Amino acid sequence: MEACQCEAKWEELDKIIAAHRGRPSDLIEVLHQAQDLIGYLPRQVQVAIAEGLGVSLTEVYSVISFYHHFTVKPKGKYQVSVCKGTACYVKGSPEILERLEKELGIKAGDSTDDGKFSLEVVRCLGACGLGPVMTVNKRAHGLLKPDTAVAVLKQYQ
Amino acid sequence: MSTVKLTIDNIPVEVEAGTTILKAAEKAGIHIPTLCYLEGINEIGACRVCVVEVEGARNLMASCVAPVAEGMVVKTNSPRVRMARRLNVELLLSNHKMECPTCIRNLNCELQSLAQELGIRQVRFEGKKSEYPIDDSTPAIIREPDKCILCRRCVAVCEKVQGVKAIAPMGRGFDTVIAPAFQDKLLDIACVECGQCTLVCPVGALYEKDYTSEVWAALADPEKFVVVQTAPATRVSIGQEFGLPPGSINTGQMVAALRRLGFDRVFDTDFTADLTIMEEGSEFIERFTKGGPLPLITSCSPGWIKFMEHFYPEFIPNVSTCKSPQQMFGAVAKTFYAQKAGIDPAKMVVVSIMPCTAKKFECQRPEMRDSGYQDVDYVLTTRELARMIREAGIDFRNLPEEQYDDPLGESTGAAVIFGATGGVMEAALRTAYELITGKTLPSLDFYDVRGLKGIKEATVDIEGTKVRVAVAHSLGHARQLLERVKAGEQYHFIEIMCCPGGCIGGGGQPIPTNTEIREQRIKGIYQADAEMPIRKSHENPSIQALYREFLGKPLSEKSHHLLHTHYTSRGKY
Known part of the structure; x- marks a missing residue:
């Protein structure tokens, strides 16, 4: 089993699980708290949650894989979110995404091997007038073109 | 209970409140096609094949989940309904891996039949197709997600x-x-390989690993001496594959078919079911008189054993050390019989015909080599045997009835009932009672342990001593029963079979296998028992001879070496 970056936080995770022990219906709440704590949901964490709440690992993973918010891979230092909501889409966000994927050498949903960037697609950031929009660690960058999007990334190198 | 009146296709119907439109239509003799629906198990309205038009409702309703209402006017066959059904099935077909002529479920596929039933002659859409690898990691079950239509029947069976x-x-x-x-x-997870998912899969997305080519090769090899054993439950199910009514007893035809396929000896797992009773009955008597550990839990069902090893390893000391009849057969065939018949066991191939997919896993367990060879070489399900019979062009329905070969073909009524839930318990009680008391049982029929109730309990009076027994079938019920035991409920003897109804409802049985068919097969099993001249395992003359000539007595050193085993805690992850 691959090493997880969660050992240091195990005690806190145990506390979260203990507060919901034996309550399968609390699964999503616990997943949120665990991901907030650790940053992602590796297998060991999922097993601990399954055991604690009394659900199967299959159910845990099924829920995680359903919601894009949950991730089983560590996120990069910089979280790049490209909006593909309707307004951004018609103003060219697919080209932005395509270019960023090429630039970073990863697909949306993945992180770079050096742990610096992760890339995801989101639906509407509420800044449609600035479309196409992307955020980097919650800071918005608007009116992008493929070249300017790449230039934005350079700021975070 | 209040009732509701409605009309379906202009036919007035009165049903209990809360009934679904689908069930109400059934009552009125109207067939509504379904796909994801599995009565009592998967009622989720996902596939939308069962849609109907309800007057006053804007949208079509999924009849499998929509309840009836007073005065409802339902149309099951309007142009709008027919168009919607056709469209929904076309969409399923648009990304389906359509290789029907070579698919394992060809001619027994619900998607295929539905497309025919709905008159679909072309698929108007070319969908993107998924490309998942086939998972053939286990010896028993194959997953082919590209054929999956996401009906979730397998998920529901596995969970519920x-x-x-x-x-x-x-x-x-x-x-x-x-x-x-x-x-x-599947190999790396806590899957018990019971194959119930393969029984309910409407298409070819989950199916048994087929070993017919290995068996054909062995049969064609003049160097090999190929013996076959047939499980109790297969004789009441094989006929269904050839259009005979479910539950019809076709023992003689099956024996004849196996001979025509070229097996050198046709033997019966029922023989070693009797042997199991001798060993397990003696184990029970020993534990009962010498203080445990009790309850003793049966070990014939490999799906149950793997389940126990994953989820309840704390019960390992309670589970009988007896191998299953299949494995006892392999060990006896490659030692006792090989010696007696002068056959080199290295050249002997033992094939099993089983109602079960988990048996394929069981025969490959590393500890199942006590004869010095892999005791059982290949396991074929009832479905695979039917395939071989068809491939050989044998007219199964018109075969004459033939007899099993001696001596591993002789058996009793106690052995055949191993095929149904409660049967191992009943067979054990018939023998244990007589061995303990030295008296003849007044009645051989223990009705309390028979039938499809999930958990059955009975108390048997053995000369003043009350023996408390329980029987569970399906692992969901097994789990409930084990939790009862953990909570302090006292039993002396427990029978657990992995599949609903016992082996007659096994994951390797003909498709469909549903509750009604299970009941018919159970009826066949007890009829076969009643028709047997001998109905108690300890009275089987060939078993008596086996002990006399070879094993000594039950639980002897030789018995322990060949007929008993041990279990492994496997963990859940």
């Missing part, structure tokens, strides 16, 4: 009936796939 939860929907939308967590391989 078996309580195993090996597979679930992963991802969402087009990317949804029914799989283990992390899309792990």
